[in-house]
Amino acid sequence: MRVLVTGGTGKVGGAVVRAALAAGHEVRALVRDLDRAGMDLPPGVELVPGDVTNPSSLADACDGCEIVYNAMGVPEQWLADPSLFERVNVRGSVNLTRAAAATGVIRMVHTSTIDVFDAPPGGHFDETNLAVRAKSTAYERSKQQAERAVLATAGAMEVVFANSATVYGLGTTGNASMETQMFRPVLRGLLPAVPSGGFGVVFTEGLAQGHLLAAERGRSGERYILCDEHATVMHLARTVAKVAGRGRAPVITIPTPVMTAMAVAGEAVAKITRRPPPIARCQLQYLLWNATPDSSKAQRELGWHPTSLSEGIRRTITETGLREA
Template sequence: MKPPIALVTGATGFVGSAVARRLLADGFELRLLSRKNSDRRNVDGLDATVVVGDLTDPASLQRAVEGCDAVFHVAADYRLWAPNPDELYQANVDGSRALVAAAHAAGVARIVYTSSVAVLGIPKNGTPGDERTPVTIADMVGHYKRSKFLAEEAVRDLAAQGAPVVIVNPSTPIGPRDVKPTPTGRVVRDAAAGRMPAFVDTGLNVAHVDDVAEGHLLAYRKGKLGERYVVGGDDMSLREILATIADITGRRAPKIQLPHAAVMPVAYFAEALSRFTGRAPVATVEEIRMSKKRMYFSCAKAKRELGYAPRPARAALEDAVRWFRDNGYL
């Protein structure tokens, strides 16, 4: 029997490469959408066909989805700072709309769209948010969150028109192959290297990147069309995350907790400096604003309906630290 053909966008990235590996292990024939000059270290050696295309080029997306049985749209512009914020909306909103529309027109049987918990509401009483927590675009801090919110709305509109879409909302993925690395990966790397002497009061839902990839496959197999599923792990304060990394590495955990107001001027200065250097700032205003809330979420729906079973967050941190160490990041 011929294996199903799946297109994975964003496969050169952190989550996308984990999804690609999981699909290969499940017997899929893979196509990987990649921009012409993308860093492809994360897919080197994979038994897959690389298709050159771009989310801002609708014609390339139409060619990429032709003949596919499934599409896993993982690609996104996740920068929390960009010299031109319009680029985030072009990739995340317009690109997602174009890809899902092209896949539907091409007769793709199922589309798994990677959203984010960043678009979900956070209860004011401190309990974890979930797929049903009320939220509006006014609650979205910064261009990244707004662009992802609008992107999911665009995809949900297409689903209402018949596109066979299942949505997954990953929390904070951590683990191996974070080559860039992601903003959270930088925190893990710097803490493991002893370069984080202080922290702010915030919290995240931490999930192993390979569990997030498993959640994508489960959504493809068992997810209800038009529904969304949080694929996450354990809620942890930043203090707990740093203490766990310190325990893993044998270092002393940082003790200094800084108020958000003390860090904000640093972020403003870093962004102003970046406009001259062209390099990403070491801290962004959006990051500090987001950190004022604890991003805690429940993946009970995915556990109940998909059979999702994430491993403990410590395992994700251990694998991330090991990978950073083995690959010279520390």
Template sequence: MIVVTGATGHLGNNLVRALVKRNYRLRCMVLTGESLEPLQGLDVEVVEGDVRDIESLYKAFDGADIVFHLASIISLLPGNNELLEEVNVRGARNVAEACLTTGVRRLVYTSSIHALVEPPMGQVIDESMPCDPEHISMAYSKSKAKATLEVLDVIGKGLDGVIVMPTGVIGPYDFKPSATGQMLLDYAAGKIPVRIGGGYDFVDVRDVAEGQILVAEKGRTGEKYILSGEWMSVDDILQEVSNATKAPLPRWKIPAALASAVALMITSYCMVTGAKVLINHDSVSTLRGNSLISSEKARSELGYTSRPIRQTIRDTLDWFGERGWLKTR
């Protein structure tokens, strides 16, 4: 029996699909009242649970051989620090403790590349970088660093656990959709008239799902594995959207020096109106920061591979189009 927390999320439902194809017996843990659309048509058992409620975890993990822990809060809004602490940090600790208590054979915890302290520009980011919350400024990233340390602490007490660290996840079956997916939709629809400089290491969500399974099968206890794809500039991403949808490219480009100020104004607007935050000061910093990321450890030890992101973008847009979400100007 395999249990997946956060099973309805973007990465979660892609992992579930990959596991279903392998004919694993699956139990998907979801929040009460959560939409089950991402799991529709999949042969899985669904149970309700909350990472903040350890008793619900005992029930969900009963009889489980492997637990994939993906449930977390991804927030670009300021002021959500307590929720990030409750769900991402204490929730991860609860999951790890529940795995140890119920006799789960292996835990695969999905952390983030942002849980690692970013080295100076030009220095390769790999698993040797420390998870030190005191040297990480972004609230979400700090929470994932803390959570990683909590899981490692329980591993030190006897839990067989492994940690995966994806980069910028993008791809199909993006039901909510994610901030990156929504940005593709908005650019295609002409809702974002400007572009910003920079770029990042993006990875196909399906490749991350396959990587998680490889980690479960071959990963070494207590180790971290970065699952990355390839660096791509914002301009190149928009060009791919334009090529696929015939939407014209935004005419104006915001200089890097002004991008953070503009992002701050956008965040303030979203806080007032309730609109979804797609970019903030932290994400602008990420686009301008060190993206020299290596997944050589996962590739050499596990046989991990990743596909070209240009194909991923087209697959994602095709999936949005099939659902009738892709509106072009």
């Protein structure tokens, strides 16, 4: 089967590319930079130049494909220019959906997020808890809008949503990634204290398998939460140290008022430097939401299997070079 993957040089898209190749598919990747993609993506991937924000570049990429995995997007919670969320996550998804539907693509798997769901702080949620009101951050609102826009644009093409928890694992690492903000500092003994709260996590390679299963078995129009488990920030950091057998686990939980003040101050500086703050208010809000996602539907309907936290962390450390960090 010939498939197209967007966002192939990113963490999620890259994992989907690897999984699709391993499954024997003909994999085509939409890329903005052929030279960079040639270094980042494995051999055997057909590279097609294009950009989801440029509709005229998408028809050729979609032509002849049966499945499109829309794994591109702006995942950061904070940006100096927040309009980028709408431009890429929403309009880019609409452009791709139109091109895919017009060229006869059978099914699209759209990478979304658990942020589109609602629950009280510390509560539990599943796919029935779709938020009916606009969420409080530009990133979250863009993901809500993208889901609605994709459904409205798809026509007869089938669409399945893969609603991902916080992603960690193999592939590229950004400023806000768990590898940068937690794994590396813990391994270097530089994270004595962490915020309170927690979130759902999912390992890249398991998330990619969830995408392939959604393409094969998912019901059109349905959402599937892909989350290995919920963990507190403290538990995550301590597990990194335990699995690695070195580093220093944090022992102090930073009080929420202190974290709030740090986030406000960090954003004030970020407005001047145009660089992401150590933690943004929206990131802190996500931690304090501390809600537990339920992936039972994906396990039941797709046959998806979560990855244990210790196994995912072990592979991340050993296969990304973090052991030498």
